[in-house]
Amino acid sequence: MLEVANVGVRFGGLVAVDDFSMTVEQGSIHALIGPNGAGKTTLFNSITRIGPRTSGKVYFKGEDITRLPDHRMIHAGIARTFQNLQLFARMTVYENLYAGYAFHFKRPLLSIFAGSHRAFEEEVRKRIANVAARTGIRSALFSTPQNLPYGMQKRVEIARAIISEPEMLLLDEPAAGLTYHETEELDRVIYDLSRKNGITILLVEHDMNMVMKISDRISVMSFGRKISEGSPREVAGDPEVIRVYLGGEESA
Ligand SMILES: Nc1ncnc2c1ncn2[C@@H]1O[C@H](COP(=O)(O)OP(=O)(O)O)[C@@H](O)[C@H]1O
Ligand SMILES: [Mg+2]
Numbered sequence: 001m002l003e004v005a006n007v008g009v010r011f012g013g014l015v016a017v018d019d020f021s022m023t024v025e026q027g028s029i030h031a032l033i034g035p036n037g038a039g040k041t042t043l044f045n046s047i048t049r050i051g052p053r054t055s056g057k058v059y060f061k062g063e064d065i066t067r068l069p070d071h072r073m074i075h076a077g078i079a080r081t082f083q084n085l086q087l088f089a090r091m092t093v094y095e096n097l098y099a100g101y102a103f104h105f106k107r108p109l110l111s112i113f114a115g116s117h118r119a120f121e122e123e124v125r126k127r128i129a130n131v132a133a134r135t136g137i138r139s140a141l142f143s144t145p146q147n148l149p150y151g152m153q154k155r156v157e158i159a160r161a162i163i164s165e166p167e168m169l170l171l172d173e174p175a176a177g178l179t180y181h182e183t184e185e186l187d188r189v190i191y192d193l194s195r196k197n198g199i200t201i202l203l204v205e206h207d208m209n210m211v212m213k214i215s216d217r218i219s220v221m222s223f224g225r226k227i228s229e230g231s232p233r234e235v236a237g238d239p240e241v242i243r244v245y246l247g248g249e250e251s252a
Contacts, residue, residue, distance in 0.1 A: 001024050001025060001026040001027075001061060002023070002047070002058070002060055002202065003021075003023050003060075004022050004047065004056070005057045005059065006019050006020070006055065007019075007021070007046055007053060007056030007057070008053075008054045008055040008056055009042050009046050009053055009224075011052075015224050016039045016042040017039045017042050017046065017224045018225045019055075019225070020039075020043055020226055022219045024168075024200060025200075025216070027200055028194070028201070028216040028217060029194045029201045029214055029215050029217075030201065030215065030217050031202075031203045031205055031211035031215040031217070031218045032044070032202065032204045032205075032218075032219050033204075033211055033218060033221070034220055034244075035244060036206060038221040038224070039221055039223070039224040040172075040206075040221055041172055041173075041204065044170060046058075048170060049065075060077070060078060061167075065078075077166050078167075078168045078169075078170065079164055079168070079170070080169070081157045081158060081161050081170070081171050087153065087160070089144065089145055090146075092142050093132075093137060093140050093141050093142070093143060093159075094128060094141045094142060097131065097132070097159055097160055098124055098128065099160075100163045100164065101124055101163045101164070128141070131162055134159075134162070134192065134197070135189050136155055136189060137155050137156055137159055149182070150177055150182070151178050154174055154182075154186060158174070158189065158193075162193065168199065168202070169199050169200070169201050170201075170202045171190070171203050173204055174190070174203070175207055183210055187210065187213055208245065212232045215232055216231070217231060220238075220241050222244045227240050
């Protein structure tokens with residue numbers, strides 16, 4: 001589904017991502033883990049074209065997406081969330097989702113002017129109800145994000161990302177800052193998006209415990225390089241991974 005081929009990212013003299021390759025299989029939950037500063041977000045941003053890429057290629061369904069104009073990424077079927085929440089704080093959750101939908105589709109915006117406004121509203125209402133149910137945020141639809149528990153805000157962000165019905169969803173540290181209970185709820189939502197809706201998921205996480213439960217495959221990054229890859233069981237038993245994790249944080 002997604003193939004990262006020899007991607008490198010440099011910031012001046014610093015090699016943040018070093019000749020990194022991995023393949024995310026269609027329908028799977030693939031986790032990318034590693035200590036703080038390993039280069040996970042940099043690689044993630046490079047895949048989604050938010051950040052730079054010094055070398056290498058990224059293919060989505062066989063198409064070289066490093067050549068696509070940025071605004072076409074979402075139309076190609078890839079959606080993402082951010083490590084720090086990027087919701088409109090003063091709009092309701094409903095309006096946030098509405099904005100996510102309107103942003104994705106050019107056609108309905110045109111059809112508003114063509115007079116089918118009511119049909120569009122009805123379509124959006126159904127779509128929002130559907131994603132709200134799938135992410136467990138129905139009770140929050142008419143609140144503003146700032147008044148919601150953090151775990152709920154995280155799920156709102158996921159709801160907004162999937163309203164465009166992407167084939168692939170990239171999540172950057174969705175569990176950061178969540179309580180144990182909120183993390184469990186989030187695990188369930190992510191797992192269901194994969195198993196019930198067939199969305200391919202690339203999950204960037206710092207916490208190995210969280211990804212052990214729901215991932216089909218895990219790639220481990222340290223100092224920009226891939227140091228291990230395999231099933232959760234294989235990765236957890238890899239001496240190199242244990243060394244990196246027990247060796248503490250590598251960021252200065
Ligand atoms: N825009 C940037 N300019 C310079 N250095 C950066 C930039 N973004 C990230 N880095 C550096 O790249 C390395 C990887 O960072 P990052 O991708 O955020 O790691 P992770 O997400 O795994 O914690 C770090 O050493 C970080 O300081
Ligand atoms: Mg990061």
